[in-house]
Amino acid sequence: MIKPEFLFSGFYFTSLNTKNNMIIEITLQELNTAQFIAGKVREIRAVVGEGMAINALSGGVDSSAVTMLGHQALGKQLRTLFIQNGLMREGEAEQVVALFREFDINVEVIDARKEFFNALRGVTDPEEKREAITQTFYKEVFGKIVRESGAKYLLQGTILTDVDETVAGIKRQHNVFEQLGIDPQKAFGYKIIEPLIQLRKDGVRTVGKALGLPPELFDRIPFPGPALSARVIGEVTPERIETVRKATVVVERLLENTGAFQYLAILHEDRVTGMRDGKRDFGQQIEVRCWDSKDARTAKPTNIPFEILEKLAEEIISEVPGIVSVTYNITTKPPSTIEAV
């Protein structure tokens, strides 16, 4: 039974997924992967029918699993976009496109670097940065494409943890359309399809694996929504993103075998005194964080061998222009957080 307020908001669940308006969780133990995938493919087909659907792929495990499910269900009826916001890691767009090409899935890369950097110019407050990215993504870039595409169905990789983290479940869905610049009053025909909403991260990984996604994708370390802009303290500019991107290459290469939960490089805004060619040089600092954690709720800095720390500093100094100082974070979470911004 579909409640009228769900239809009105464009929110779509089959009655299988909900009970008294509550989402029914499927735990990893309960998950029958083959049955889950077959069921979701049927549901998506039933909802979309002969229409057109669209989704945005970030390269994370959630949106990648949705892309696989959606294309199994809809084939060419699904347009998949990768929004190049200029804030991604080195080679990330190319890797995502190449990966899905192996499944005969075409990913359209939308170059929106100008829009994002324009929106971020002069913004230094972390919350305002996040907001600028969200607004640019929904209103200016993705929203525009959705409105112009004629697609009435939006596939999203929302998982149960995302719902937990939102104060009001229904309100969130209204917001998606408002953020896309679509008036909910007139938007009767728009529908959001969220095939992963009953799962948590472990379930999504299992489904992703069964869908054929390679281990480097479904096992990859967490990466924040605002991408590298969350790794820059102060203003986000193309130059500063390029600096932290280069440092990220070194950090990911040297720490991938630590077994750590997450590792990252942060570009500071503070300038510190350094020396170049015997002269004082007021340069920049990179902070490296590497976390041991089960669920990101609490975390401890990883006990990295000192030779690796020395190597990290040495390679960042030699490969990242403008850096004269590198630090390693030694605080627990709390009171620290995983990311700095």
Next chain:
Amino acid sequence: MIKPEFLFSGFYFTSLNTKNNMIIEITLQELNTAQFIAGKVREIRAVVGEGMAINALSGGVDSSAVTMLGHQALGKQLRTLFIQNGLMREGEAEQVVALFREFDINVEVIDARKEFFNALRGVTDPEEKREAITQTFYKEVFGKIVRESGAKYLLQGTILTDVDETVAGIKRQHNVFEQLGIDPQKAFGYKIIEPLIQLRKDGVRTVGKALGLPPELFDRIPFPGPALSARVIGEVTPERIETVRKATVVVERLLENTGAFQYLAILHEDRVTGMRDGKRDFGQQIEVRCWDSKDARTAKPTNIPFEILEKLAEEIISEVPGIVSVTYNITTKPPSTIEAV
């Protein structure tokens, strides 16, 4: 023989110390400590005669050795001042006063905190900070007292390395009087006495030990001239100095047994996201540096056991209000420098 240009500039050497206007170095190997001390005491007495002399004591080994020599030579004819600039480490003024009281030497503590913090207000550039401190020390605080004291002799702890680091030796001496607000043209009677100028640090330590200075003083780790203001990135305020002072207490307590060349805490200006009582809190970061080095010209970060790093972070977080994140510097010098500012 005293050259006329030395007299004119107020610069005083006995002929024993110079040869063709060059300062004759006394290496540690050549140093006959007892003979050196006796000779310097005689020289200072001969120069000052029945006059009054004055000196500023910072608590470092150079100015401490000069204070001991000066009082052996002059007794009550020497006034010794400790300028409390508000930038010193916890309990530093009290320790210095108590130490010299054991030798029956009275150290006058001059409270100049207001003058220094006024001069530092709004200043963020490191070079401008140093300049503000130098100007306040010489012109406003110490210079005023020297001019009003009637003392015509100034004892200074200059060592040979300081001279090496100054481009023009004679010019430097002119500058001292100019910085004190004393017109060299009219200042014929003013004299600077620098009993340690033929020595390097190792020689000063040996002399200091022979003069009865306790090991914690002559063996203490280097501390910069601008004191804790060199450990604050951005504006120096009483609150920010108090923050880095508290962190310094923890760092010095936990790292004093490492055998490291130097260790320090730096307060960053960048804010990072932290969590307090389950809420996001935009807090401050302390960077810890600990150096292995012979002569400070090159240095490597000390390989500190990970448990000590964890303890450092834990104690700084719990003892220093406002800190949510602690890092350990892993860069070599160069391209880093020992201090950050």
